[in-house]
Amino acid sequence: MIGTQTAHEAENLPGHLMRSEIDETPDALARILANRDAIVEVAEQIKSADPRFVLLAARGTSDHAALYAKYLIEVLWQKPCGLVSPSTTTLYEARPDMSDVLLLSVSQSGGSPDLSEVTKVAAEQGALTVAVTNTPDSPMNRAAKLGIDIHAGPELAVAATKSYTAQLLSLYLLIDAIRGGDGSDAVRIPELARFTLDSTATEVAEAVQRYRFVGRMVTTGRGYSWATAAEGALKLAETSYLTARTYSGADLLHGPVAAVDDQTAVLAVCSAGRGGQAMPEVVNRVRDRGGDVLAVGSATSDVSAHLRIGTPECAEELSPILEILPVQRLALGLSLVRGGDPDNPRGLSKVTKTR
């Protein structure tokens, strides 16, 4: 009977882990702010080391947090920055001179052997190494000189959700502190995250209905929001088995727009700021090709979309923390309506041990 479900029954419903972990996001974000002092300490040590070049090591969802951090590092901290290819270290045994390099290794579990090895080797080669994890006693933390705890709490669902947003906020506070910021732009983020979850539920449910039978999705965004597009595509692919592919708005126009047709749904992340200002052109081109556009973000009214999921406005650098929340819920909803269980995706385990 509706309304008399017991707690035990709810626990057995498909997707209950992913759902409850998305709901825990605002609390996780608040814990990070409450522990900002520890991040500031790491920032001080990085500042004294005065690195000249920053590298980021990550895989999967954490790779999208690293992509976000790359924009922060280049724009806010003004340092040249690149993403590491772990296999050059692990398969090809490259041992470059890493003095004056800061390596940020980002991983929920800190348990991936290849990333731990990348971190260990970078330290041996002279880099300052920082592990950004949800598990302060992980192998990656032991390999790194410094550590940042993202305070997401235990994450049991196979699809990472609250740990992703926790990585974003932790990395933001780190780079913001390095550039001398006081984190004040982020103070309202937990409250805005709660508001986003509450205020987008109806639109997400509509989107779940609209895309119940969609065969392929393309996600796109520019600037900071490209991380949202990339993580959205991964989440949809992992949980709903959709063929979802991401392109930055610029890359999409360079060729792959040819693959968009009237059977393609395009999730376009459009938030206020410089990245979002580049999106109307992208959305227009996609619509010319017949694509069905779902716009997500704080500036969805600037683009011509079939469906819109609005998120509250905030500093542009912080908008990816809010934008991803309805997209995570969309992945959850599509998975369930298509008969899947995102807590138990076929072929997927929580910690993957690649080398």
Added chain:
Amino acid sequence: MIGTQTAHEAENLPGHLMRSEIDETPDALARILANRDAIVEVAEQIKSADPRFVLLAARGTSDHAALYAKYLIEVLWQKPCGLVSPSTTTLYEARPDMSDVLLLSVSQSGGSPDLSEVTKVAAEQGALTVAVTNTPDSPMNRAAKLGIDIHAGPELAVAATKSYTAQLLSLYLLIDAIRGGDGSDAVRIPELARFTLDSTATEVAEAVQRYRFVGRMVTTGRGYSWATAAEGALKLAETSYLTARTYSGADLLHGPVAAVDDQTAVLAVCSAGRGGQAMPEVVNRVRDRGGDVLAVGSATSDVSAHLRIGTPECAEELSPILEILPVQRLALGLSLVRGGDPDNPRGLSKVTKTR
């Protein structure tokens, strides 16, 4: 009447530009080797500047040549290296200190305004800048201090083919010369490219038949061959409107393998060497999920595939130049058999002016 087709009629057949440009690859590669001295001169200037970090700027197909170069730079030259996000310069006006940085800007046309701006700004910020283009008088060449001509000859087809392999060989010869190599490993590459084109025609035709109706493809590879997988997915998406998505072999196992099922074709690039040695595990996981595996490369007999397209063995670093040739032909063949014209893809133009 078969056999009496005039040259004029052949010119009007769909795909004739893409077909003839793929066929011109061995000649383009031979021209690059004949002009190796000019590359060695640039290598000498880079060596005297003694950069500590390398950045690569590119979009679309050239971005995959840049990905290939990243592996060369980290493994053969042992320098930390990253791919640039152009929008941090163009949209967000980041102006990092770029002294001790080498920026390699890779573009067929050299005409993309955002990459020219990235090159110009990097030079202003102290980087040594090198334009790697097919058009020595392009805006990007004017923005860069040094230039490398990839000698591919005019490329008229919208889908880049011979310019991609020409970029790969030019970048290989550059990094090889920087580390003191004499280019001898590459001497047979034009001949091996011709052999590859001749010897894989039957298998490519078989693959075109097999994947005539496929809805989605995933491409995967590790190490140097990841560039082949990424470029293959782009080529298939651009010309055949297939939803093709690429993952490095490691990333695929971290989650997206869940989206592979018996309706998915998986193009796995498997060549002799360290990258290829990591592929049997990836292919086994994909087959467990029911995926149909097309293996391409010089070590396809090491994996359990439904269809194999073998390429000749060569130094592992050079194998991407050969691996991509049958994949380009597959994209061409699938485009034609599905009723398209790869020379005239919907929604695509040769030089895209994003900012």
